[in-house]
Amino acid sequence: MSKVVYLDNNATTRVAPEVVAAIEPFLKKYYGNPSSIHSFGGRVRKHVEKAREQVAALLNASPEEIIFTGGGSESDNTAIMGAQALAGPDKRHLITTRVEHEAVLQVGHHLRELGYRLTELPVDGKGALDLDLLERSISADTALVSVMWANNETGVVFPVEKIAEIVKSRGVFFHTDAVQVGGKLPIDLQKVPIDFLALSGHKFHAPKGVGILFVRKGIRMPPFIRGGHQERGLRAGTENVPGIVGIGRAAELAASDLAEVAEREEYLRGKLEEGILASCKDVRLNGANRLPNTLNVSFEYVEGESILLMLDDLGICASSGSACTSGSLDPSHVLLAMSVPHSAAHGSIRFSLSRYTTEEEIDYTLDHLPAVIERLREISPFVQQA
Amino acid sequence: MWDYTDKVMEHFRKPRNVGYIKDPDGVGEVGSLACGDALRLMFKLDDQGRIADVKFQTFGCGSAIATSSALTEMIKGKTIEEAEKVTNQDIVNFLGGLPEQKMHCSVMGREALEAAIENYRDGTTGQKKLEGRVVCVCFGVTEKKIRQAIRDNKLTSVEQVTNYTKAGGGCGGCVGEIQDILDQMLADRDSGAVFDGREAAAETGAEQKLTTLQKVKLVEKTIQDEIRPELQRHGGDIELVDVDGDSVLVVLKGACTDCGMTRFTLETLVQPKLREKVSGELVVREAY
Numbered sequence: 001m002s003k004v005v006y007l008d009n010n011a012t013t014r015v016a017p018e019v020v021a022a023i024e025p026f027l028k029k030y031y032g033n034p035s036s037i038h039s040f041g042g043r044v045r046k047h048v049e050k051a052r053e054q055v056a057a058l059l060n061a062s063p064e065e066i067i068f069t070g071g072g073s074e075s076d077n078t079a080i081m082g083a084q085a086l087a088g089p090d091k092r093h094l095i096t097t098r099v100e101h102e103a104v105l106q107v108g109h110h111l112r113e114l115g116y117r118l119t120e121l122p123v124d125g126k127g128a129l130d131l132d133l134l135e136r137s138i139s140a141d142t143a144l145v146s147v148m149w150a151n152n153e154t155g156v157v158f159p160v161e162k163i164a165e166i167v168k169s170r171g172v173f174f175h176t177d178a179v180q181v182g183g184k185l186p187i188d189l190q191k192v193p194i195d196f197l198a199l200s201g202h203k204f205h206a207p208k209g210v211g212i213l214f215v216r217k218g219i220r221m222p223p224f225i226r227g228g229h230q231e232r233g234l235r236a237g238t239e240n241v242p243g244i245v246g247i248g249r250a251a252e253l254a255a256s257d258l259a260e261v262a263e264r265e266e267y268l269r270g271k272l273e274e275g276i277l278a279s280c281k282d283v284r285l286n287g288a289n290r291l292p293n294t295l296n297v298s299f300e301y302v303e304g305e306s307i308l309l310m311l312d313d314l315g316i317c318a319s320s321g322s323a324c325t326s327g328s329l330d331p332s333h334v335l336l337a338m339s340v341p342h343s344a345a346h347g348s349i350r351f352s353l354s355r356y357t358t359e360e361e362i363d364y365t366l367d368h369l370p371a372v373i374e375r376l377r378e379i380s381p382f383v384q385q386a
Numbered sequence: 387m388w389d390y391t392d393k394v395m396e397h398f399r400k401p402r403n404v405g406y407i408k409d410p411d412g413v414g415e416v417g418s419l420a421c422g423d424a425l426r427l428m429f430k431l432d433d434q435g436r437i438a439d440v441k442f443q444t445f446g447c448g449s450a451i452a453t454s455s456a457l458t459e460m461i462k463g464k465t466i467e468e469a470e471k472v473t474n475q476d477i478v479n480f481l482g483g484l485p486e487q488k489m490h491c492s493v494m495g496r497e498a499l500e501a502a503i504e505n506y507r508d509g510t511t512g513q514k515k516l517e518g519r520v521v522c523v524c525f526g527v528t529e530k531k532i533r534q535a536i537r538d539n540k541l542t543s544v545e546q547v548t549n550y551t552k553a554g555g556g557c558g559g560c561v562g563e564i565q566d567i568l569d570q571m572l573a574d575r576d577s578g579a580v581f582d583g584r585e586a587a588a589e590t591g592a593e594q595k596l597t598t599l600q601k602v603k604l605v606e607k608t609i610q611d612e613i614r615p616e617l618q619r620h621g622g623d624i625e626l627v628d629v630d631g632d633s634v635l636v637v638l639k640g641a642c643t644d645c646g647m648t649r650f651t652l653e654t655l656v657q658p659k660l661r662e663k664v665s666g667e668l669v670v671r672e673a674y
Contacts, residue, residue: 329555381443
């Protein structure tokens, strides 16, 4: 494949060249173990700690509040199970939403099987939560509220600042899956009273296999991997030094030009969105109040996988909430929760941009997409024949 | 990323016989927008009774389009009797294989062909009717279709049944029932019994003679106990408006109202359930 127009950055991102450069010495030369007594290994330690400071700076948190993990899913799992354990045996109620990532949803379902009470809050047609309902759902036995900061499929941003205030005023633990927000929108953990927050490195130009769990100072988190003193004894195992150095550098890079990148992405996303709405009939925009980089649209009467395969032939990478692409038979739970009709959910496509997306790539996509939709509609039995 | 064969991709990229025949001898339609795939197959015969022209229109994934295209190539030039012998496995073989999770595409092709031939023979609507008891409510899959897929493709697990028919792939509520059908058929297969007898039995619904009051009460009870919980699981709801003779008037609510699946919900869930529990003569309509 020659040309690649990568518009699937909510799935994963390119590792930034600056990040590759930062990691390289730790693969080639400085392979020592940070826990070693000898200086060859021991001096690697300070690079791990530097990375912790870089991540803390991105979140306006303290370095000791940052735990390195194996990724976003691990961070989500750990936060929820940890909070349930800390809340004690009398608090067996978890509140979350219907549109969470599977890494939260399935932990909730697991706890429900263990006898916990699970509340999954609905969203409206635009993907928004009812905060009054959220507040009313909190009861004396609620251990944790876990609400994502932004949705991976639609980009809809939840008012986590307000939600955190509500939850903390009731003395309940609050966790947020911020995987899609990290490096895209400002996060200030001095201001927002969040207890736990999950990030994933490869969503903001670090390599795969490294993530962050923020745990607020004062919370006595139980160990989640036993067998060593690493990460303050919470997560045993020799550190993923290249990954950690990489996520540190990626955090620094994101912090350096966050607003500027967001503005550029929003401009390009707007151009793509307007272009699609202008050139294709029977299109529906999914979600309001979104991340600057995400566009989720449904093309009626055609199916998502077919669109993706045709785009793939043109070198354009996107994703779909259609059933066929996921291997399941029901379309995206996020779109269904928003009452998007099945027919439109099957034809949904997500485009997600990054700091590396160019205007030329958006133009190229706009040049070719309408013909793909047109071609598939010619084949579709649901489009009236002329 | 699916592991599609080159032949599948070739038929997807350049589908044969896409289009519409104005005055066809046979039309078959299966699937729906809500299910995620649908196929309309049309053919015209020549003087010798061979399929001279065949066209299709498909809404669906890459393999749905490819299997439709392949099917048209396979039946072109054949007599009805020859075309009738094409199985879903033949379509799969023609394409050099399909991913397991996509086998239902080949079954859809086979079903459209059956419906088109039925339409040619007896002038039925050409829309594949639901015959017998619906097991999978999410995708409107009948016990008959499940049994046929198990028999034709020698299936041995629920996962395979889902791959071939979609049954069990939605809310998962019918997985236990599919397992029961499978267990029974595997036991029969081992003992050398013939399946067809049971299939015939599966098609006959319950028939009782009821007074008007009994009928209304039974309709109410069935909606309350069996239909509402199912709809509520999907964020919807239902209300009984009236029962007039064999005509039942209902209103669908909640997520059902604007989901475009209302006709589908009535056809695959409400009406079959009421026919099964109350009377085979009932017709369910939506009140506006």
